Structure formats: structure tokens, C-alpha cells
Amino acid sequence: MTPPSRIVLSVAAAALSLACYTYAPTTLEAVPIGTEVQALLSTAAEGVLHDSLGLTFRPLRGTVVDRVQGRVLIAVRTSSGSPAFGSQPMYQRIGVAPLDILRVDVRRLHRGKTGALVVTAALAATLATLGALGKLNPGSHDGGGGGPGEQVVRW
Numbered sequence: 001m002t003p004p005s006r007i008v009l010s011v012a013a014a015a016l017s018l019a020c021y022t023y024a025p026t027t028l029e030a031v032p033i034g035t036e037v038q039a040l041l042s043t044a045a046e047g048v049l050h051d052s053l054g055l056t057f058r059p060l061r062g063t064v065v066d067r068v069q070g071r072v073l074i075a076v077r078t079s080s081g082s083p084a085f086g087s088q089p090m091y092q093r094i095g096v097a098p099l100d101i102l103r104v105d106v107r108r109l110h111r112g113k114t115g116a117l118v119v120t121a122a123l124a125a126t127l128a129t130l131g132a133l134g135k136l137n138p139g140s141h142d143g144g145g146g147g148p149g150e151q152v153v154r155w
Contacts, residue, residue, distance in 0.1 A: 020117055023105035028072065028098055036063050036107040037074065045100035053078070053092070062094070071095040 023038045031037055039060040041049070050056050055078060062076035075091045 021107050021109060024108050026104060026106045028101055028104050031064050031104060031106060033064055033066060037061070038105045038107070039074070039096070039101050040103040041096065042100045042102055045096060049094065053094075060094070060096070062091075065093055068095070071097055072101070 041057065041060055046057065049060075057076065060074065060076060062074040064072060065075045066073040073093045073095050075093050077089050078092045079090045080087050
């Protein structure tokens with residue numbers, strides 16, 4: 001496989017891994033543990049989080065980790081680690097009272113957008129592969145046919 005084809009396939013794989021998501025409204029009770037959510041918090045809860053963590057969450061995006069003592073624990077990304085150590089994302093668990101969550105949406109795969117992304121990536125990969133093989137240039141010589149060239153013998 002030629003280097004340009006590898007690059008195109010890598011880019012296509014990265015694009016496919018992103019996919020297209022949308023958020024669908026639901027009730028907090030219906031959200032299972034481990035689900036990615038987007039939550040709209042009350043002004044009072046936002047103020048408490050800002051005062052205690054110094055961070056603003058509008059909306060709060062994270063993963064429901066647990067339900068403990070009348071609170072919902074949500075793991076949220078708060079920052080990234082040092083580039084010297086691989087820039088790994090850092091998460092913090094935040095406890096929120098269900099009454100402070102005004103709305104909760106669940107992250108869902110959007111099939112239409114994801115399908116369009118898959119088709120586009122496949123088309124790009126196909127065109128790049130055909131281009132690397134020289135099949136997209138109609139006037140190019142493909143090395144086949146015709147037999148040996150004419151030879152002139154001089155005496």
C-alpha cells in the first residue's frame with residue numbers, strides 16, 4: 001500500500017470513529033448508569049459548582065456514574081493533562097441533586113448523519129486508492145497492450 005493510501009485510510013478511519021451524535025430528551029430516572037448525558041442545571045446548582053470548582057458547566061456533559069444518597073454522580077471532563085505525560089483527559093465526579101437537574105438529554109447516534117459520513121469517507125478512500133493506482137487519469141499509459149514497439153534496422 002502506498003503512503004498516500006495509508007494516510008487517506010487513516011483519515012477515513014478517524015472520521016468514522018467520530019460519527020454523528022444528537023441528544024434526545026429523557027427523564028433522569030430512565031437514564032442507566034454508564035450513559036453519556038447532557039444536563040441543564042438550575043442557576044443555584046451552577047453557582048455552587050462554579051464556586052467550589054471554579055468551572056462553569058452550561059450544559060453539564062458527562063457520564064452517569066452512580067446514584068448515591070439521593071444524588072446523581074456524573075463524571076465530567078474538567079481538563080487535559082500535561083503534554084509531557086500524553087495529554088490524557090482528566091475527569092471529576094460531580095454529585096448533583098435530582099431537583100437541581102432541570103432537563104437531561106441522552107446522547108444517541110444519529111443514523112442519517114453517520115450514514116452520510118460513512119458514504120463520504122468510503123468515496124474519498126475509493127477515489128484516493130484509484131488515484132494512487134493511476135486509474136483516474138484517462139490519458140495515462142497503463143503499460144499494457146500493443147506488443148513490442150517498431151524497430152528500425154539499418155544496414
